[in-house]
Amino acid sequence: MNTLSYGLLGLLARASRSGYELMQYIQPFWQAKHSQIYPLLAKMEQEGYVTHEVVLQSDKPDKKVYSITSKGSDKLKIWINEPTTEPVLRDEMMLKAYSLWLTDPESAVRLFSSRAQMYADKLAYYENLMQGLKERESETSYLSPASPAFGRYILLQKALDNSKNGQNWCEWVLSMLKNG
Amino acid sequence: MNTLSYGLLGLLARASRSGYELMQYIQPFWQAKHSQIYPLLAKMEQEGYVTHEVVLQSDKPDKKVYSITSKGSDKLKIWINEPTTEPVLRDEMMLKAYSLWLTDPESAVRLFSSRAQMYADKLAYYENLMQGLKERESETSYLSPASPAFGRYILLQKALDNSKNGQNWCEWVLSMLKNG
DNA sequence: AGGTACATGTAATTGGTTACATGATTCC
DNA sequence: GGAATCATGTAACCAATTACATGTACCT
Numbered sequence: 001m002n003t004l005s006y007g008l009l010g011l012l013a014r015a016s017r018s019g020y021e022l023m024q025y026i027q028p029f030w031q032a033k034h035s036q037i038y039p040l041l042a043k044m045e046q047e048g049y050v051t052h053e054v055v056l057q058s059d060k061p062d063k064k065v066y067s068i069t070s071k072g073s074d075k076l077k078i079w080i081n082e083p084t085t086e087p088v089l090r091d092e093m094m095l096k097a098y099s100l101w102l103t104d105p106e107s108a109v110r111l112f113s114s115r116a117q118m119y120a121d122k123l124a125y126y127e128n129l130m131q132g133l134k135e136r137e138s139e140t141s142y143l144s145p146a147s148p149a150f151g152r153y154i155l156l157q158k159a160l161d162n163s164k165n166g167q168n169w170c171e172w173v174l175s176m177l178k179n180g
Numbered sequence: 181m182n183t184l185s186y187g188l189l190g191l192l193a194r195a196s197r198s199g200y201e202l203m204q205y206i207q208p209f210w211q212a213k214h215s216q217i218y219p220l221l222a223k224m225e226q227e228g229y230v231t232h233e234v235v236l237q238s239d240k241p242d243k244k245v246y247s248i249t250s251k252g253s254d255k256l257k258i259w260i261n262e263p264t265t266e267p268v269l270r271d272e273m274m275l276k277a278y279s280l281w282l283t284d285p286e287s288a289v290r291l292f293s294s295r296a297q298m299y300a301d302k303l304a305y306y307e308n309l310m311q312g313l314k315e316r317e318s319e320t321s322y323l324s325p326a327s328p329a330f331g332r333y334i335l336l337q338k339a340l341d342n343s344k345n346g347q348n349w350c351e352w353v354l355s356m357l358k359n360g
Numbered sequence: 361a362g363g364t365a366c367a368t369g370t371a372a373t374t375g376g377t378t379a380c381a382t383g384a385t386t387c388c
Numbered sequence: 389g390g391a392a393t394c395a396t397g398t399a400a401c402c403a404a405t406t407a408c409a410t411g412t413a414c415c416t
Contacts, residue, residue, distance in 0.1 A: 198394095198395075198396095199395080199396070199397095200394065200395055200396075214397085215397080215398080215399095218396060218397060218398090219397080222397095237394090237395095240393085240394050240395075241394055241395045241396085242395080243394085243395060243396085244395090244396080
């Protein structure tokens with residue numbers, strides 16, 4: 001059971017989903033490809049944390065829909081109270097920023113402009129998700145810590161903060177590149 | 181040549197350093213253990229990007245001091261202008277926040293309090309590094325994009341922003357946990 | 361007929377962590 | 389003598405990405 005397993009259990013604790021769906025839902029908060037998720041689900045099923053049933057579809061290919069077991073749910077609840085490991089951030093941009101003095105001003109501007117654009121795109125993406133949440137759920141739902149919507153709400157808020165933060169940082173650097 | 185290699189070249193472009201020193205300097209911006217760095221340096225030397233000489237020390241054990249070659253410097257400059265990969269953030273806390281509805285209020289408060297403390301510690305750490313930079317370097321140095329100090333300055337600013345951001349987010353969640 | 365999204369899987373490789381291993385030097 | 393920091397390395401393992409592989413259903 002690695003961290004990704006708990007992320008998948010956290011999704012399945014809300015609703016049963018196929019491996020393909022799990023891959024899509026977890027993407028924004030934990031990067032994982034289908035080639036990592038499918039074998040992991042099989043392993044988790046072997047160990048009794050999830051089960052699956054095949055759901056036949058007529059408009060799309062058939063799928064395996066996974067559900068969390070009570071053993072999986074217990075495991076998930078225990079994990080939340082265990083010590084939390086520190087976040088790991090690996091951003092090539094940080095290393096490039098460190099070596100910025102080795103490049104010409106035009107390249108530096110290009111580098112930070114495209115990164116500002118990346119943050120703008122992410123911001124729009126998360127704003128859209130947040131709007132969707134607020135349309136679907138009432139305030140009493142997503143503002144209540146006991147509600148599943150609360151977790152999604154605070155997660156999206158963190159993602160929004162982070163994107164704004166990154167965007168502001170890029171603009172700040174760009175302003176110095178233009179004056180300096 | 182992976183991303184870590186370029187990070188190491190970026191450090192060596194400023195000053196020659198031992199593997200042990202490189203490990204310490206790169207830590208805040210790219211997590212890597214000595215067991216990954218030592219073999220990588222050997223490989224980079226084989227490929228002609230760095231060289232090393234043994235420096236005898238009397239107060240400490242002897243060390244291998246690595247220097248960047250012109251081939252390594254060329255490689256580094258080209259890399260800066262290549263397309264930048266997206267950042268990868270893996271934070272167990274995000275997955276726990278998502279499943280927060282499964283736990284009791286006391287555990288939730290504990291979880292966010294200790295994470296707030298982590299951000300406070302990081303903030304203090306980076307503030308200290310920033311102060312050191314400002315004491316060592318003149319404003320004309322660290323505010324000039326052509327200076328090596330500029331890269332360090334904007335990196336520390338990003339780390340500070342990020343820590344503050346995370347701390348505020350934790351306090352915001354905690355305020356909702358106390359009211360909700 | 362070709363492209364895209366849906367859907368699931370395995371194999372090979374790289375990247376990264378943990379554990380094992382050794383030794384110098386300093387401070388208490 | 390024992391702990392802490394400095395210093396370098398290898399081995400085993402786990403996590404993650406890339407590539408290989410197959411097939412359905414829908415739309416143009």
